[in-house]
Amino acid sequence: MKWYKVCEVDEIPVMGARTVRFNGLEAGIFRLSDGRIKAVENRCPHKGGPLSEGIVSGETVICPMHGLKISLIDGSALPPDEGNVKTYEIKTEGEKVWIMF
Numbered sequence: 001m002k003w004y005k006v007c008e009v010d011e012i013p014v015m016g017a018r019t020v021r022f023n024g025l026e027a028g029i030f031r032l033s034d035g036r037i038k039a040v041e042n043r044c045p046h047k048g049g050p051l052s053e054g055i056v057s058g059e060t061v062i063c064p065m066h067g068l069k070i071s072l073i074d075g076s077a078l079p080p081d082e083g084n085v086k087t088y089e090i091k092t093e094g095e096k097v098w099i100m101f
């Protein structure tokens with residue numbers, strides 16, 4: 001595991017996401033409306049939908065495939081749904097965004 005530079009903060013749309021790939025892994029990096037940046041595995045636990053293409057609502061992302069809501073804080077599906085995705089650590093240095101992969 002090590003830190004990888006991803007992008008500049010402004011390259012992630014507010015309440016949107018971008019996708020990054022390292023070492024065969026793919027993550028969605030999300031920017032919440034309050035400016036926090038969160039990263040989760042870009043694969044819905046239901047049927048693998050690309051979460052980075054979902055709609056961000058508060059601290060959750062809504063899967064674009066069938067609407068499962070995933071917490072961007074801990075990666076868990078919101079009840080009544082079940083399942084979870086891996087979360088990745090993010091840090092920012094100035095305008096630069098780093099991810100731990």
Ligand code: FES
Nearest residue numbers: 044046047049063
């Ligand atoms: S693949 Fe995400 S809700 Fe079905």
